[in-house]
Amino acid sequence: MKHYLITWIVVVSSIVTGCTSYPRYLNFSFDAGGRGLNSRASELTPQVTATYIVFISDRNGSQDVYLFDAQQRQLMPLPGLNTLDEIASHPSISEDGRYLVFASSRQGKSNIYVYDRQTEQKRNLTANLQAEVRNPIINADGNQIAFEIAEDGQWDIMIYDLSGNPLKLP
Numbered sequence: 001m002k003h004y005l006i007t008w009i010v011v012v013s014s015i016v017t018g019c020t021s022y023p024r025y026l027n028f029s030f031d032a033g034g035r036g037l038n039s040r041a042s043e044l045t046p047q048v049t050a051t052y053i054v055f056i057s058d059r060n061g062s063q064d065v066y067l068f069d070a071q072q073r074q075l076m077p078l079p080g081l082n083t084l085d086e087i088a089s090h091p092s093i094s095e096d097g098r099y100l101v102f103a104s105s106r107q108g109k110s111n112i113y114v115y116d117r118q119t120e121q122k123r124n125l126t127a128n129l130q131a132e133v134r135n136p137i138i139n140a141d142g143n144q145i146a147f148e149i150a151e152d153g154q155w156d157i158m159i160y161d162l163s164g165n166p167l168k169l170p
Contacts, residue, residue: 047092049140052076054093054100063087065102065115079120090135094142099162101125101136101145112136112147114162125164133158 046055053068064082068075081100082088091102100115110133112126125145126133136147142162149158159167 045090047137049093049095049097052093052097054091056088056091056102063089065091065100067093067097067100067117069097076117078115078117081115081122090137092137094138095140096142099138099142101138101147103134103136103147110134112145114138114145114164123164125160 046053048070051069051071053070055066055068056063057066058064059066062082062084065078065088066075067078078100086104086106089103089105091100093100098117100117102113102115104111104113111124112133113122113124115122126147126149129149132150134148136145138145144159144161144167146157146159148155150156159169161167
């Protein structure tokens with residue numbers, strides 16, 4: 001069986017480099033046991049901050065959210081985040097790594113969740129919406145979450161605060 005080393009190509013911000021953004025290669029070794037960034041499984045939709053890489057992987061038999069600390073070069077524990085009956089997608093992380101947001105589908109219903117790494121709590125932001133939602137992203141400060149929502153036959157953008165309240169924009 002062949003093993004492949006995945007090289008991540010990312011645009012690194014001026015926070016990390018001290019100069020303007022440019023493509024940079026991040027090279028992490030392959031770990032056959034699935035304890036590192038690279039594994040035999042599909043690693044999907046990565047988002048990179050100065051310290052973290054958040055991504056989706058099916059390495060444990062379900063499509064889950066994973067967090068890799070690029071400075072420590074190790075996967076970070078996310079207790080209470082992933083469940084076997086959900087299919088996670090499109091993770092995003094605040095710059096300080098405290099908050100993760102992601103889309104999840106369970107029994108045909110899509111929702112947007114926020115996970116607080118400090119309290120180890122996962123909260124459904126869109127439980128009261130009767131619409132399909134997808135592609136969440138959290139801002140660097142971790143206080144606003146934007147996502148797509150399908151209402152009335154079209155996709156629109158919604159922006160919520162961290163508490164789950166829609167923001168009124170002009």
